[in-house]
Amino acid sequence: MTEKLSGMSPTSTKASQQPSAEELEAARELVRQARTRGVDLTGPQGLLKALTKTVIETALDEEMSTLAAGQTTVVSSMFSVTR
Secondary structure: OOOOOOOOOOOOHHHHOOOOHHHHHHHHHHHHHHHHHOOOOOOOOOHHHHHHHHHHHHHHHHHHHHHHHHHHHHHHHHOOOOO
16 A cells, blocks of 8 residues: 555656647637637636546546557457467
8 A cells, every 4th residue: 555656746757747838829729719608717617627527538538448459459369260
């Protein structure tokens, strides 16, 4: 229970990197569009909640796809037949 997960500490170099100019511009554009449409930035129906949900779901989908692809390889190699 006392193990540290690599890349998960607040002093991790990945966690402390600043967003790129492109990432900042994308964030600014999302905020501009939300304000134009009258969407709150925070709160139950806000941009931040929707964006966080989308990022987490997309990351999980990608992880599951990667794991499923790896599992398929393992299973298919178990059933390969050499003639």
